Amino acid sequence: QQQVKQSPQSLIVQKGGISIINCAYENTAFDYFPWYQQFPGKGPALLIAIRPDVSEKKEGRFTISFNKSAKQFSLHIMDSQPGDSATYFCAALQGGTYKYIFGTGTRLKVLA
Amino acid sequence: GAGVSQSPSNKVTEKGKDVELRCDPISGHTALYWYRQSLGQGLEFLIYFQGNSAPDKSGLPSDRFSAERTGGSVSTLTIQRTQQEDSAVYLCASSPILGGNTGELFFGEGSRLTVL
Numbered sequence: 663q664q665q666v667k668q669s670p671q672s673l674i675v676q677k678g679g680i681s682i683i684n685c686a687y688e689n690t691a692f693d694y695f696p697w698y699q700q701f702p703g704k705g706p707a708l709l710i711a712i713r714p715d716v717s718e719k720k721e722g723r724f725t726i727s728f729n730k731s732a733k734q735f736s737l738h739i740m741d742s743q744p745g746d747s748a749t750y751f752c753a754a755l756q757g758g759t760y761k762y763i764f765g766t767g768t769r770l771k772v773l774a
Numbered sequence: 775g776a777g778v779s780q781s782p783s784n785k786v787t788e789k790g791k792d793v794e795l796r797c798d799p800i801s802g803h804t805a806l807y808w809y810r811q812s813l814g815q816g817l818e819f820l821i822y823f824q825g826n827s828a829p830d831k832s833g834l835p836s837d838r839f840s841a842e843r844t845g846g847s848v849s850t851l852t853i854q855r856t857q858q859e860d861s862a863v864y865l866c867a868s869s870p871i872l873g874g875n876t877g878e879l880f881f882g883e884g885s886r887l888t889v890l
Contacts, residue, residue: 706865
């Protein structure tokens with residue numbers, strides 16, 4: 663079964679703190695790992711993505727850490743802001759395929 | 775340019791009725807997906823269209839669900855004899871195909887279906 667397990671289900675962080683969301687997968691054929699951000703009433707939008715040939719990718723306050731041997735990857739949001747409050751989904755894609763497998767989502771709330 | 779457009783944004787129906795949900799993808803995107811988002815369930819893949827290839831219907835939960843894509847553009851998801859468990863947000867996404875690989879998914883805002 664191709665699954666991506668995501669945790670935690672919900673997360674509350676103080677403004678300025680670090681938000682960390684974790685995902686784990688089983689299928690070693692996955693070779694593309696995006697994170698999507700979804701605000702209430704909107705569709706998910708691509709936030710940042712990584713391929714397994716690197717262990718970390720940073721874009722502004724958002725960083726993906728990737729551990730290929732453990733088959734885990736995580737999203738770190740530095741200096742979290744109330745505007746980051748949203749639902750975050752990790753996903754995985756196997757090369758040459760089209761079917762993204764999504765995690766169950768993490769609802770993040772950043773307190774002002 | 776315009777993003778993925780979905781209609782209706784909200785639909786309330788009675789159990790047993792049929793519903794149609796429409797998706798207008800980004801122009802030039804050959805790949806089109808339907809996902810279902812239920813509370814706490816993440817994004818559940820329903821169906822995928824790519825160009826003129828046969829669609830992948832492997833995610834459709836029952837034969838009450840069907841979808842078509844006309845002219846390689848607009849898609850309609852039809853749910854027959856709706857049940858309360860069909861209540862969810864139905865998301866459509868389109869994607870370009872780059873070098874034979876699926877690109878970023880661009881989602882619409884979804885159609886929220888409530889079955890009474």
